[in-house]
Amino acid sequence: MNIEMIRAAAKRLDGHARRTPILSSPFLDEIAGRRVLVKAECLQHTGSFKFRGGWAAMSSLSGDQLKTGVIAYSSGNHAQGVALAAREHGAPAVIIMPSNAPTVKIANTRALGAEVVLYDRGRESREKIGDGLSRERGLTLIKPYDEPEVIAGQGTCGLEIAADAGVEEAEVLVCCGGGGLTGGIALALAAEAPKMRVRPCEPEGFDDVTRSLATGQHEQNVSETGSICDAILTQSPGEITFPILKKHCGSGIVVTEDECLRAMGLAFERLRIVVEPGGAAALAGALFHGSEIEGDTVIAVATGGNVDRAIFSRALETLA
Amino acid sequence: MNIEMIRAAAKRLDGHARRTPILSSPFLDEIAGRRVLVKAECLQHTGSFKFRGGWAAMSSLSGDQLKTGVIAYSSGNHAQGVALAAREHGAPAVIIMPSNAPTVKIANTRALGAEVVLYDRGRESREKIGDGLSRERGLTLIKPYDEPEVIAGQGTCGLEIAADAGVEEAEVLVCCGGGGLTGGIALALAAEAPKMRVRPCEPEGFDDVTRSLATGQHEQNVSETGSICDAILTQSPGEITFPILKKHCGSGIVVTEDECLRAMGLAFERLRIVVEPGGAAALAGALFHGSEIEGDTVIAVATGGNVDRAIFSRALETLA
Numbered sequence: 227m228n229i230e231m232i233r234a235a236a237k238r239l240d241g242h243a244r245r246t247p248i249l250s251s252p253f254l255d256e257i258a259g260r261r262v263l264v265k266a267e268c269l270q271h272t273g274s275f276k277f278r279g280g281w282a283a284m285s286s287l288s289g290d291q292l293k294t295g296v297i298a299y300s301s302g303n304h305a306q307g308v309a310l311a312a313r314e315h316g317a318p319a320v321i322i323m324p325s326n327a328p329t330v331k332i333a334n335t336r337a338l339g340a341e342v343v344l345y346d347r348g349r350e351s352r353e354k355i356g357d358g359l360s361r362e363r364g365l366t367l368i369k370p371y372d373e374p375e376v377i378a379g380q381g382t383c384g385l386e387i388a389a390d391a392g393v394e395e396a397e398v399l400v401c402c403g404g405g406g407l408t409g410g411i412a413l414a415l416a417a418e419a420p421k422m423r424v425r426p427c428e429p430e431g432f433d434d435v436t437r438s439l440a441t442g443q444h445e446q447n448v449s450e451t452g453s454i455c456d457a458i459l460t461q462s463p464g465e466i467t468f469p470i471l472k473k474h475c476g477s478g479i480v481v482t483e484d485e486c487l488r489a490m491g492l493a494f495e496r497l498r499i500v501v502e503p504g505g506a507a508a509l510a511g512a513l514f515h516g517s518e519i520e521g522d523t524v525i526a527v528a529t530g531g532n533v534d535r536a537i538f539s540r541a542l543e544t545l546a
Numbered sequence: 547m548n549i550e551m552i553r554a555a556a557k558r559l560d561g562h563a564r565r566t567p568i569l570s571s572p573f574l575d576e577i578a579g580r581r582v583l584v585k586a587e588c589l590q591h592t593g594s595f596k597f598r599g600g601w602a603a604m605s606s607l608s609g610d611q612l613k614t615g616v617i618a619y620s621s622g623n624h625a626q627g628v629a630l631a632a633r634e635h636g637a638p639a640v641i642i643m644p645s646n647a648p649t650v651k652i653a654n655t656r657a658l659g660a661e662v663v664l665y666d667r668g669r670e671s672r673e674k675i676g677d678g679l680s681r682e683r684g685l686t687l688i689k690p691y692d693e694p695e696v697i698a699g700q701g702t703c704g705l706e707i708a709a710d711a712g713v714e715e716a717e718v719l720v721c722c723g724g725g726g727l728t729g730g731i732a733l734a735l736a737a738e739a740p741k742m743r744v745r746p747c748e749p750e751g752f753d754d755v756t757r758s759l760a761t762g763q764h765e766q767n768v769s770e771t772g773s774i775c776d777a778i779l780t781q782s783p784g785e786i787t788f789p790i791l792k793k794h795c796g797s798g799i800v801v802t803e804d805e806c807l808r809a810m811g812l813a814f815e816r817l818r819i820v821v822e823p824g825g826a827a828a829l830a831g832a833l834f835h836g837s838e839i840e841g842d843t844v845i846a847v848a849t850g851g852n853v854d855r856a857i858f859s860r861a862l863e864t865l866a
Contacts, residue, residue, distance in 0.1 A: 247567050249589060252630075253657065268818040269569060269586075310572075330815065337573065494858070495650065498588040498851030500818035531818030535862040538814070542855040 227374050227466060229417040232381035232410065235282040239382055242314070243278050244270050246383075248390050248525075251496035257513050261523040263396070264509060265387055266499050268531030272334070274457070274505065275383055275407050275529050276300075276307030276370075282379025283368045284311040292317040297365040299323070299352040301456050302331025303530050304370040309340035320359060322352050328456060328502075328534045347451050371406030372464035380407040384414025387525060388422070395421040396523040399479065399508035402426035402435050403458035405467030407529060412474035425519070426471065426478045427507040429455040429486065435463050435471065436478025444468060454483055454537055457504030457530055479518055485510035490541035493528065503537065505530035547694050547786060549737040552701035552730065555602040559702055562634070563598050564590050566703075568710050568845075571816035577833050581843040583716070584813070584829060585707055588821050588851030592654070594777070595703055595727050595849050596620075596627030596690075602699025603688045604631040612637040617685040619643070619672040621776050622651025623850050624690040629658035640679060642672050648776060648822075648854045667771050691726030692784035700727040704734025707845060708742070715741040716843040719799065719828035722746035722755050723778035725787030727849060732794035745839070746791065746798045747827040749775040749806065755783050756798025759791060774803055774857055777824030777850055799838055805830035810861035813848065823857065825850035 246269045254262045267275040284296070295318030298308040305321040312319035319340040323332055324347035336342050345355055360367045369376060387398060398415060400408040405426070412424040426435045432453055437445040446462045453459055463471060486503045489510040493501045501509065508526040512519070566589045574582045587595040604616065615638035618628040625641040632639035639660040643652055644667035656662050665675055680687045689696060707718060718735060720728040725746070732744040746755045752773055757765040766782045773779055783791060806823045809830035813821045821829065828846040832839070 244567065244569075247564065247589060249564075253654075266589075269567060273818050334573075494820050494855075498593050498820035500814050500820065535814075535865055539859060539862060542859060545855055 227377060227413065227470065229413060231374060231378040232385060232414050235375065235378040236382040236385055238285040239278060239281055239379065242281055243382065245386055246270055249497045249499065253496045254492060254513065258524065259516050262512050263391055263523065263525045264497060265383065265525060265527045267383060267527055267529050268499055268501050268505055272306035272310050273530055273532045274303035274307065275380055276303040277310060278382050279376035279379035279406060280304065280307035280311035280368065283373060283375040284315045284317065286375045287366060291366045294364050295319060296368050297356055297360050298368045298370065299356045300370055301459065302327045302335070302532060303457050305335040305340070306331065306338060308368050309335050309338035313339045320365060322355050326451065328532065330534055331532050371404030372466045374466065377406050377410045377467065381410030381414045383407065383527065384411035385418060387411065388415055388418035391525055393523050394419065395521060396525045397476070397519050397521055398422050398424045398525045399427050399511045400424055400527045401458050401505055401507040401529040402428055403460040404464045405435060405471050408475065409467040409470035412470055416474050424475045426475055427511040428458065428478060428480055429453050429507055430480055430482050432459050433478060433480045434461065436480055438463050438468060439471060439475065439478055442472065455486060455504035455507060457502060458507065479511040479515050481507050481510040481515065485514045487541045488544045489513055490538070491544040494542065495545060499528065500531040500533065500538070501528045502530050502533035547697060547733065547790060549733060551694060551698040552705060552734050555695065555698040556702040556705055558605040559598060559601055559699065562601055563702065565706055566590055569817045569819065573816045574812060574833065578844065579836050582832050583711055583843065583845045584817060585703065585845060585847045586819050587703060587847055587849050588819055588825055592626035592630050593850055593852045594623035594627065594825065595700055596623040597630060598702050599696035599699035599726060600624065600627035600631035600688065603693060603695040604635045604637065606695045607686060611686045614684045615639060616688050617676055617680050618688045618690065619676045620690055621779065622647045622655070623777050623852060625651065625655040625660070626658060628688050629655050629660035633659045640685060642675050646771065648852065650854055651852050691724030692786045694786065697726050697730045697787065701730030701734040703727065703847065704731035705738060707731065708735055708738035711845055713843050714739065715841060716845045717796070717839050717841055718742050718744045718845045719747050719831045720744055720847045721778050721825055721827040721849040722748055723780040724784045725755060725791050728795065729787040729790035732790055736794050744795045746795055747831040748778065748798055748800055749773050749827055750800055750802050752779050753798060753800045754781065755791065756800055758783050758788060759795065759798055762792065764788060775806060775824035775827060777822060778827065799831040799835050801827050801830040801835065805834045807861045808864045809833055810858070811864040814862065815865060819848065820851040820853065820858070821848045822850050822853035
């Protein structure tokens with residue numbers, strides 16, 4: 227895993243992934259007490275940064291691998307990113323999704339042409355199902371984060387932050403599940419914007435990365451369900467991603483569900499973007515955990531925007 | 547009014563206005579039966595294209611004019627655009643707003659440092675109030691659309707469409723009130739992308755531009771209130787804008803309020819952007835009036851995203 231892989235991925239993604247805008251609002255600056263820049267990855271194709279990793283992985287496969295097809299497991303955003311990238315590469319895709327994933331994510335993945343296999347998040351192992359199907363049909367597994375080409379793809383978001391933010395020094399808050407995006411951005415910034423420092427953001431009760439960074443070893447979450455932040459409920463940091471996080475990131479920031487909903491409401495009102503709960507963790511950190519942040523500028527990555535309207539309505543209620 | 551004024555405005559706006567992204571979704575293409583590109587001006591500073599015209603006008607004033615201050619009348623988006631541009635130029639701003647404008651627009655305009663004067667949209671003339679205050683205090687009036695520098699500023703949106711759309715030929719649907727944006731884009735495209743054709747989009751009952759284009763003379767709306775599309779309820783096309791529209795635009799497209807709400811819902815779900823009712827008229831035209839549109843590609847300008855959460859909730863309900 228190195229910066230050259232990220233630069234190579236950026237070349238392959240050019241013209242395919244969107245260069246998402248960096249947004250801001252004087253109203254958010256006032257709440258945070260510092261300048262807040264929001265990298266709006268919810269505007270990426272399929273509504274999250276995952277399209278970057280999906281495309282990077284797909285575009286590194288051989289013609290034979292593409293013809294036989296790919297398999298992925300995902301709570302929804304990696305699913306959609308891989309499904310669209312596979313379709314655009316002409317590759318069949320099987321996606322293993324938890325049966326309690328947001329219905330919009332399941333429906334979208336199917337509509338993008340993928341075969342969806344549902345499993346029970348509390349009782350079954352998606353890795354086991356994935357390995358089985360992968361062997362059976364000869365499919366290439368595209369892991370959600372512990373996969374170098376996927377991390378390289380997500381890292382292209384960091385290259386854009388370094389080039390587009392207009393500042394040299396900042397804390398960069400990233401919503402963190404398994405650490406693919408967080409690690410990729412951290413690697414990109416270490417090379418391109420060394421005065422920026424990445425801070426992983428996680429929801430309360432699912433702060434495995436924050437605790438792992440504190441102890442220096444792989445800490446586990448008790449559960450992988452039970453939060454509206456479905457996109458970032460990973461049990462433990464990845465084998466490949468954790469060493470990157472340890473080397474390059476500052477300490478984690480833990481936010482509440484309520485703070486995520488309020489951040490979603492403010493993103494609606496002040497930035498006119500739709501952010502899902504797990505995609506709002508970084509903005510929640512930027513807005514409501516200022517005492518844990520250093521410097522004049524904070525950059526928050528709004529990682530995804532695939533949210534059911536019922537949950538979005540809860541976010542709107544926080545504006546009352 | 548000519549293309550050189552628009553190019554000059556683009557230079558003055560560079561680094562101040564946002565170059566808003568052009569978004570798309572395979573799901574929207576499927577609904578429309580053709581490729582749909584959405585120019586997301588709701589992501590512009592202050593949440594609408596109006597910041598472009600505000601900045602263009604403000605940056606053309608003398609130091610003395612800036613020092614004395616400016617005045618504008620607006621249902622809300624021009625208000626915010628002028629207020630922020632004035633603040634960034636260090637100029638005092640008085641904004642005359644209808645008392646029934648969305649509360650978020652009134653509150654935002656005040657928060658951006660402007661003095662807000664409310665009037666009764668059904669009974670009072672904003673022009674008369676504006677002229678009075680303007681004379682009394684020596685303020686420079688920044689008209690919302692019948693003002694060459696404002697039209698030039700809005701036209702910069704058209705330069706970006708021509709440069710960024712990735713297609714040469716398209717119908718370009720624009721939400722149309724007084725015609726400042728529609729005219730500015732039409733002028734820009736006539737010079738930079740002559741195979742693109744602008745189509746003004748209006749809500750039912752407030753289709754003065756559509757009827758004026760059909761008869762060739764200034765037609766009036768019966769009322770300036772009574773639609774959720776508050777941003778584009780102008781009584782009649784402007785003196786400066788109408789000749790531009792007549793020369794460069796195709797026929798108008800008239801959409802219903804319900805179609806605007808459905809377009810807002812789909813923009814939420816498929817593009818992850820927040821669009822207000824008047825800002826969704828063009829997307830509604832693109833999605834639901836396909837038989838009135840020609841060609842393989844339609845570009846819809848999502849002109850603004852300043853919407854109260856109650857109305858946004860109605861848009862979310864259309865997704866059920």
